[in-house]
Amino acid sequence: MGFYSMYSYLSSYFTVSKWRDLLVLGKARLSFSVVFSAGAGYLIATEAFQLTQFLYLIAGGIAITMAANAFNQIIEKDIDAKMSRTANRPLPAGRLSVSESFMTAAILTLIGAILLIKVNALTAAFGFISLIVYVLLYTPLKAITPFSVFVGAIPGAMPFMLGWVGATGRFGIEPGTLFAVQFLWQFAHFWAIAWILFEDYKKVNYHLLPTDQPNEKASFQIVLYSAASVVTALLPAFGITGSLHLSLWSALLVLLIGLYFVRSALILHKNPSVFHARLVMRTSIIYLTLIQMIYVLDKFSFQ
Structure with a gap:
């Protein structure tokens, strides 16, 4: 096959719609938002910013995250077909084949590595x-036990920590603290999503809430974990997290934003509903994004 023939073949195969489906397969938008945490972790840790290293971290993180999402959708394609939220994804809708999806995931894994x-x-x-x-681990466990959320929180909490490790090449109390902040945050955030999508998950026998039901016991745990995440985020202000520091003014900002986050969880606890669960989900995203920005700004403004 000549160059022109090969080009024509690839052009006809990788159409705009095909590229769009491949991006959906890897959940590109979610992957970019996840890697925001890695970028923040890198900026907090670096003593001599290296643009090339930073770009490798971001691009590699996006590739690995998209690969994980793609493999997840391959495994869950039959389950996705049963839920209204996911039925139109490329695999269950038949716009991508398993072989295409697997090849994409494998290539992304290689690039990320x-x-x-x-x-x-x-x-x-x-x-x-x-x-x-x-x-x-997380993907198959979702069909077995609510404990899967604990397992899923491990990779979900990696990016913030990964940024620090990327900048320093070492693991210690500092990246461990960053991991803990995002690890504890995961529970309130994901349980809010599980509350919102309870009926959809119920169709495929997924029980992801800690009590299997959207009730006051589940909302109480959301309150506890949101509060725990805020307390952990304040630890650098007390000088007990190695070289990871937080000034008094930044700590006060983290506290105020954290109280807003916990308040949304308390509202859900007092008024259990999908509406208030959605409020927790949105507030949790705002909370995590803002505290990471505060950590970065504090590093370059007060230290």
């Missing part, structure tokens, strides 16, 4: 562990 190893070996190792835990 190559890019992250260029950052440093520890970053690549954590990135690969995140992929394995998400695909081989």
Whole structure:
């Protein structure tokens, strides 16, 4: 096959709609938002910003995250077909084949591994562990036990920590603290999503809420974990997290934003409903984004 023939074949195969479906397969928008945390972690840790290293981290993180999402959708394609929220995804809708999806996921994994190893070996190792835990543990466990949320929170909490490891090449109390902040945050955030999608998940026998039902016991745990995330986010202000510091003014901002987050969880607890669960979900995203920005700004403004 000549170059022109090959070009014509690829052009006809990879149409705009095909590229759009491949992006949906990897949940590109979600992947970019997840890697925002990695960028924040890198900026907090770096003493000498290296643009090339930073870009390797971001691009590698996006590739690994998209690969994990793609593998997840391959495994769950039959389940996705049964839920109204996911029935129109490329695989259950028949717009992508399993072989196309698997090849895409494999290529993204390879690209992600190559890019992250260029950052440093520890970053690549954590990135690969995140992929394995998400695909081989969290995905199958969703159909078995609500404990899957705990397992899923591990890869979900990796990006913030991964940024620090990418900048320093080491693991310690500082990246451990960043991991803990996002790990605890995951529960309130995801349980709010599980509350909103309870009926859809029920169709495929997924029980992801801690009490299997959207009730006051579940909302109480959302309150507890949201509060725990806020307390953990304040630890750097007390000088007990190594070289990870937070000034008094920044700590006050984190506290105020955290109280807003916890308040949304308390409202859900007092008024259990999908509407208030959606409020917790949106507030949780605002909370995490803002505190990460505060950490970064504090690093360059007060230290």
